[in-house]
Amino acid sequence: MMLPRIVFRTELTVCPECGSPLKVYKTKKRTVKSASDRFIAVHKLMKCSLHRERIFRSDLLDSIIAPGCSYANNVMLESSMKRFIDGRSSSEIASGINNGISESHVRLLSNTALNIFTQIHEESYQKLKSAMKSYVLHLDGTTDSEFEMIIVVRDSISNFTLYAGKCHSESLDNVRNMLLKVKERFGIPEGAVSDMRSGILGALEEVFPGIPVRICLFHFLRDLGRDLMQGMHTDLGIAMNRIGIKSPLKSILRSIPDYSQKTLYEIDQGFCSDRERMEIMAIRGMLEPLLDINGSSGYGFPFSLKHLNFFTACAGTGKKLSDLSAKIRGEESMALLDRVTKEIKRITCNGVIARMAGMLSGVNMLFQKIRSAFRVPERGNLSDDIMDDDSIHDQCNLVTGEMEVYLKANIPRHIFKAAKHIISRYHERETMLFAQNPAGTIPRTNNMMECFFRKVTRSVRKRCGNIVTGNILSQSGASLALFQNMSNPEYIRIVFGDQDIPAVFARYRKPFRKPGMTRSKMLELVKTGTEMILAGMLYDTPYTENNMDMAYASKKMNVS
Template sequence: MVRYTNKRSITTLRGTKTTIIKVLTCKNHPDERISIQDATKAPVMPKCHTDMDVIILIGILRWRLKMKRYEIQSFLRARGISLSTGSISNRSLDCLLLFKQLHNSKKNEIKALINRKGGMILHIYGTHRSGGRVVFVLQEGLEDIVINADLIPSEAEKHVSPILSKFKEVYGSPLVIVRDMARGLRLSASNTFSKTPQQICQVHFIRNLEKDLVTENHKRLKSFIVKHKLTSRLKAFRKSEMEYDGDLKNLERCWVHVAVDYLLYPIEKHIKWISRPIPYIVQYYRIKEVFNLVSRLISWNTSNNVVHKSLTELDECLRSVLEDSQIFYYYSILDKTLEWLDELRDNLRISRETNLKDFPSEDIEVEGVLKSIRELLSRISEEGRELEGQYIKIASSINDAFESHWDELFVPNPIVNGKQVMFRRHNNGLESSHRRTRKAIRERTGRSETNREMEQFGDLLAILSNLWNKTYQKEILHDVEYLGNSLSPFINDLPELRKEYHEARKGSEMPIADEKRMDVLEDFVQVLESSKSPGELVCALQSILGAEVPVEAVY
């Protein structure tokens, strides 16, 4: 029945319209209400002046097309829709919260899909920056559907276990768990799914080897190259003016400038291997290449009675580095280490050549990989013994790391209905999605705001990504003809959802403006030093701090 009606201005996709709002209630459930309006077919929200179509549009523009708020504002204004950037922020958040509720209501559909496939591969992944909170994601690995995502303080067992336990209550145990090497994840997965095999992410495993075997030797290589003041000497060549006329010396001067740019690029761009910077060994590779070309140019100039001072100086600059025995020693160690690690990555199908892109699971034969890795590890050990010294230690470290994690690195393919289920043995898909989200946020808000924005929206964006998953569209949203109507049942939940959202993301700071903090500190001390009675003292201190504290807490 109609509880009451009122008039309200509603912003629709066709501009702002005055409409009559009818609030309907049920006799048997008087607390449940829905609002309908006659301006459009789109649902409306209580105390909100935009209809659902506009909210969905704003969400797509901001979260899918990565538009900034002022760009969305201009886009909407061109279509006769006038909204403040604050309203755009609020409506885009509403879109995320409503879709999460819709997703949570689809547990039965997701479970049915998992059962039809005979089980699931569960990828668990958490990411954070600079000690911030963790965006923790559970993904179904065969169809890449994000099952759940949450914001937690850390990957400690006490925070991860409750999430895995809730997952188990609804979906049961997965066929295999794919996780990184964090201790908290291992303990939580083992305690929650005691009979489920755990595959560690092979990318994280190789990354840990990179940290252990590459970082220290690269620091030493850097320290010896820096002693030659190579960077400053190379930059000095850039100070000369370039002229592209027909004079040979000017053209060779331009060549030197290009060579210098080529040599400085790894340092200026902080070139990495997987995650660790290796700019100095990359620069050394380039020094060897350029030095050979410089020698050929000097030889040509000599045979043609031409002397070019810049070329001679560049030759001396590079020669001093190449003739340094300490630099060559650490370069040789790093070069061989990276050669071995690159071969391991190639055999694991996580090589740089594929830019860590996913291979189709069915193209990877586990037995073939096991055989090739065994042969490669044997050869690495043999080469280490032949080269002696540090090489023996590095080869041994590589072999020991593989042996200690062998069962976790190569979990057998599970068997379902007599057939092997191939699966990805890394979390690169999730990590790539996370990197793309960070990049989009950085482009939209700037580097300084990226971490804060990821904490604000990272988990919600992970769930929203399902909306563009074709299997999710077909299997989970099969009954959704109009997204606005499917989101409308959760409209009344929004006040509580917003409250929970802000509560989960509030910082550790007390809600006192910075310019008032010194006044609060001074007032607190002055009141404490006064001769007030205990009861009056407590009330005064509570008033100053804006917080309630029990009497027994005051001494």
């Protein structure tokens, strides 16, 4: 199939210096491979008869494709979006574009776009500042990198990534230097949200004195729960693992026949011709959920206590099996029930484990009270959109007030210590837990940053695998964090306006090969020059006897 031909020439018809008509100097043809199609570009290079040193090119063609390249600028943009936003691998992108581009060239083009976008973002601070007017600063760092930490600053109102940089730690000096750059470029925020690390809080107070700084509710509760329950929860898990009932229970489950649809169809009709089969299925139906217990609500420890949840599930399953044993008639089903019950009782009837679980359950009850007071749900999002701080504050004061009453009562020592710690930590951080600006735009948590880092890390892991994820984040994590702005329509509108985005990227694009000699050529000539020095043949003029003989021989050969 013949490719369409499109003629390109400069929009100028006369020389801007003398007004003389421009004439065609040379015609160049090239095949342009874009992200959607291919065509032959016929480029009419123009010259002025008086100013012959200047060549007039087509600006339109240069905005479509860079000189000396085969692939259009929109290939560079599309490959970078798919690679760094969607997490596609270079091979997937190359096969998807389907214009003959190789994996290595996709990698080269997308890396070029990544570097170009960093420059575009750095030159767009004034545009962003004017459009944002005000912002709420979110600050956090990721430690997924094995070498350097990536610290990112975002605005929770616009969801723009404002700044990203690499450093060795979230120390006061490192964070302060980054915040000073943010202050210089975007001004003073209306508030800030961060975790409770002293380096971040100290830098915020030093660089932005007087602004409301809210500590992340999730981090506060997570640290509080760890202080209260981490040791107890770990000890409970170790004690249960030493006894080890999961493997025997899984072995029993594998030996139980699968559910019989024939029997279940009869149950659906209100009768059962094989009672023992139904009894065995009933035992299987109780055992399966027990082995599926993972205790996770999505937030992790201490919001989910998998060891305590497993103990509680064992106790509940043991009670159900005890009730079922009074009704079972079949010998095989009774033997199966006894085997399962015997394994479960190895934990539930162990006095040490039962006591540890009871103590942990009591402390967890206090933790869940303060968690409920903050209205953090059992599952789902962290309720960042809840802005009713006054009623939440009142409820938290009510709960801590009840705990202060507990301290005066005759309660177990572990409950006393837990309640005292909750009260102390709450009052220590109370002001920062409810810090807010007049507009009420400071979120309760730093969950936006957690989700952002998970997205970036997942994108890298998806296309590169787990092993190299840390290394890649160390090398290009800051650029990747900034590039996520390309998925924000409002950011694109502010920075690029009605400009053609691939054409904007093209203006920043540099040739892959630097002008001048290659390194191998330079080394070759250095070697030649050295040999000339050693041979005493390094002259200070080209008019040597040897060069003149070579010129004469060349001229004689051309004449003949």
